[in-house]
Amino acid sequence: MSEDKQGMFGAHGTGDTSGYGGLVASAASAGSAQRPFGGYFDQVTDDLERAYPDFADAIERVVVDRGELTLHIKRERLVEVALILRDKLKFEMSMGVSGVHYPDDTNRELHAVYHLLSVTNNQRIRLEVSVPDIDPHIPSLVEVWAGSNWNERETFDMFGIIFDGHPGLTRILMPDDWQGHPQRKDYALGGIPVEYKGAVVPPPSDRRSYK
Amino acid sequence: MSTYADPYASSRETTEGTVFSVTGGDWDSLVTEIGQAKEERVVVNMGPQHPSTHGVLRLVLELEGETVTEVRCGIGYLHTGIEKNIEFRNWTQATTFVTRMDYLAPLFNEAAYCLGVEKLLGITNDVPEKANVIRVMMMEFNRISSHMVALGTGALELGALSPMIFCFREREKVLDIFEFISGLRMNMAYIRPGGVAQDLPTGTVEKILATVKDLRHSFKDNEKLLVGNSIWMKRTEGIGYLDLAGATTLGVTGPVIRATGLPLDLRKIQPYSGYENYKFDVVTADTCDVYGRFLIRINELEQSLRIIEQCAEKLKSLEGAPVMVADKKIAWPAQLAIGADGMGNSLSHIREIMGTSMESLIHHFKLVTEGFRVPAGQVYSAVESPRGELGAHVVSDGGTRPYRVHFREPSFNNLQSTSAMCEGSMVADIIGAVASIDPVMGGVDR
Numbered sequence: 001m002s003e004d005k006q007g008m009f010g011a012h013g014t015g016d017t018s019g020y021g022g023l024v025a026s027a028a029s030a031g032s033a034q035r036p037f038g039g040y041f042d043q044v045t046d047d048l049e050r051a052y053p054d055f056a057d058a059i060e061r062v063v064v065d066r067g068e069l070t071l072h073i074k075r076e077r078l079v080e081v082a083l084i085l086r087d088k089l090k091f092e093m094s095m096g097v098s099g100v101h102y103p104d105d106t107n108r109e110l111h112a113v114y115h116l117l118s119v120t121n122n123q124r125i126r127l128e129v130s131v132p133d134i135d136p137h138i139p140s141l142v143e144v145w146a147g148s149n150w151n152e153r154e155t156f157d158m159f160g161i162i163f164d165g166h167p168g169l170t171r172i173l174m175p176d177d178w179q180g181h182p183q184r185k186d187y188a189l190g191g192i193p194v195e196y197k198g199a200v201v202p203p204p205s206d207r208r209s210y211k
Numbered sequence: 212m213s214t215y216a217d218p219y220a221s222s223r224e225t226t227e228g229t230v231f232s233v234t235g236g237d238w239d240s241l242v243t244e245i246g247q248a249k250e251e252r253v254v255v256n257m258g259p260q261h262p263s264t265h266g267v268l269r270l271v272l273e274l275e276g277e278t279v280t281e282v283r284c285g286i287g288y289l290h291t292g293i294e295k296n297i298e299f300r301n302w303t304q305a306t307t308f309v310t311r312m313d314y315l316a317p318l319f320n321e322a323a324y325c326l327g328v329e330k331l332l333g334i335t336n337d338v339p340e341k342a343n344v345i346r347v348m349m350m351e352f353n354r355i356s357s358h359m360v361a362l363g364t365g366a367l368e369l370g371a372l373s374p375m376i377f378c379f380r381e382r383e384k385v386l387d388i389f390e391f392i393s394g395l396r397m398n399m400a401y402i403r404p405g406g407v408a409q410d411l412p413t414g415t416v417e418k419i420l421a422t423v424k425d426l427r428h429s430f431k432d433n434e435k436l437l438v439g440n441s442i443w444m445k446r447t448e449g450i451g452y453l454d455l456a457g458a459t460t461l462g463v464t465g466p467v468i469r470a471t472g473l474p475l476d477l478r479k480i481q482p483y484s485g486y487e488n489y490k491f492d493v494v495t496a497d498t499c500d501v502y503g504r505f506l507i508r509i510n511e512l513e514q515s516l517r518i519i520e521q522c523a524e525k526l527k528s529l530e531g532a533p534v535m536v537a538d539k540k541i542a543w544p545a546q547l548a549i550g551a552d553g554m555g556n557s558l559s560h561i562r563e564i565m566g567t568s569m570e571s572l573i574h575h576f577k578l579v580t581e582g583f584r585v586p587a588g589q590v591y592s593a594v595e596s597p598r599g600e601l602g603a604h605v606v607s608d609g610g611t612r613p614y615r616v617h618f619r620e621p622s623f624n625n626l627q628s629t630s631a632m633c634e635g636s637m638v639a640d641i642i643g644a645v646a647s648i649d650p651v652m653g654g655v656d657r
Contacts, residue, residue: 068591070589095619095624096619096624098604098617099617100606100615100617113589113604115604119459119473119475122480145462147460147461147463147624149627150627173287173290183294183295183615205299
């Protein structure tokens with residue numbers, strides 16, 4: 001998430017003559033937040049710390065960005081913390097799992113992001129688990145929120161994250177015999193060049209573009 | 212086993228047992244054959260091409276006689292890779308993709324996505340009031356048109372044909388409004404990051420109020436067809452039971468969870484686009500069944516009309532107000548107008564950039580080809596779509612294109628409850644249960 005970018009155009013080898021090829025833009029990512037977090041975030045983290053004494057060890061980072069709280073959590077602690085969030089902190093509903101692939105985030109390439117909703121307290125928080133590409137295992141949360149079933153299957157289908165303990169981790173959107181995981185950044189979008197009135201329009205992934 | 216080959220109902224032996232393929236309308240030989248079989252347990256494949264599965268949904272049913280013992284859903288037949296595709300388009304172009312996910316609720320898809328982008332840009336509070344009012348009004352009209360399809364096709368699938376004809380007639384009136392305002396009846400990409408694509412044409416408020424009056428009148432007729440209808444109630448009462456505990460753990464939202472008595476409506480509990488300024492009630496039921504969900508949809512129509520009337524009232528005093536953020540580095544060409552050949556840049560804007568101002572031309576060109584940059588980070592924005600919580604998890608790496616956008620589709624999450632609702636019920640009740648979830652496969656598969 002914090003890699004530097006060179007040049008202004010996305011596709012390479014297309015003859016960028018603009019002179020902007022040498023520009024370096026550094027991307028800044030949201031750093032860890034310091035107390036007070038603001039809003040109900042202090043109360044949620046305090047409650048979690050009280051209910052879960054290993055908080056400091058389990059939670060790698062607390063990020064508060066754009067009015068949203070993200071807890072970066074170690075994968076081996078995920079199920080324990082999820083159970084406490086559900087039972088003690090009243091996060092009754094999991095709004096799903098969303099995968100994100102950061103190929104440049106070495107040893108933390110694959111992220112699984114859980115969006116939790118507390119109906120009782122009208123609060124939302126987010127859990128984020130990062131795992132390396134070579135060992136893409138995350139414990140399943142189907143036992144905690146049954147609705148995670150299809151969401152985890154989708155994340156497996158699209159990113160290849162293996163949710164250990166899932167009752168039937170199979171592809172859900174892609175055909176069963178599909179090769180590869182389409183939402184990963186190293187998976188090409190595909191597409192063919194189209195000829196129109198003598199000119200060739202390349203597929204979207206090969207078009208010259210800005211970044 | 213039959214001694215002759217029936218072209219419509221052939222059978223073959225597999226390791227799992229005899230597989231019957233029924234392709235035509237002649238069921239006689241199949242019934243004879245199954246009657247001879249020793250086993251009571253039959254696995255039936257229903258869909259993906261089936262008039263009662265509410266789209267390209269495949270259901271694998273395990274039956275003991277007429278009782279369903281296991282239901283599994285097969286989805287993915289409409290997967291179009293929208294989430295992948297928009298990683299290769301700029302932030303504004305993505306609205307054109309997301310509007311096509313849940314094709315019955317295009318404005319909600321756009322709203323969830325655009326609210327996410329605006330949150331990332333930090334311009335949530337800069338969106339002009341008129342844009343917010345238009346968004347709310349369009350979303351409520353969209354809720355009506357979506358509920359019309361849910362009620363119409365739901366009734367059709369249970370064998371009531373007339374409501375479908377009436378519901379589609381009312382839906383047409385709403386689509387006319389969409390066409391009048393955005394130029395398109397569906398998939399309009401009308402809501403854009405920062406506001407809406409173009410201002411309302413003259414005479415909108417009068418047209419809206421006339422349509423609201425018309426709809427309110429015809430909804431009354433519609434209600435008479437089904438509410439309290441004894442045949443309809445026999446098909447829906449106590450069917451597709453899902454209580455609060457089940458709905459909560461399955462992440463089910465929308466009319467299905469409101470039918471368990473929980474007033475979970477994001478418009479009330481976590482308002483967006485100024486919903487806190489409108490008076491409306493959250494409709495609930497306590498029956499946890501298909502009939503309760505049906506009643507909720509019927510009664511939500513009136514609440515939507517109430518909100519639209521309040522929008523019309525607000526719009527009267529917002530004549531000529533901006534509909535796009537003031538920041539010209541983000542406000543993607545909002546000077547669109549509907550010309551003879553469809554929607555495009557307004558002539559006055561073209562005259563300015565081509566004839567008088569070189570700087571305007573450069574700015575327009577840069578914004579359209581390059582787009583705007585969105586500061587790195589991730590947000591989750593959710594709206595209450597006709598089917599429940601539609602959330603967008605939007606991730607930016609600071610570039611001109613979305614790094615990753617994931618949609619938390621209510622249809623996808625709600626469809627998971629099919630097994631919980633249907634196992635142990637009769638085959639015919641599956642149709643009613645699935646129709647009451649109202650899954651839109653374009654949203655499920657994205």
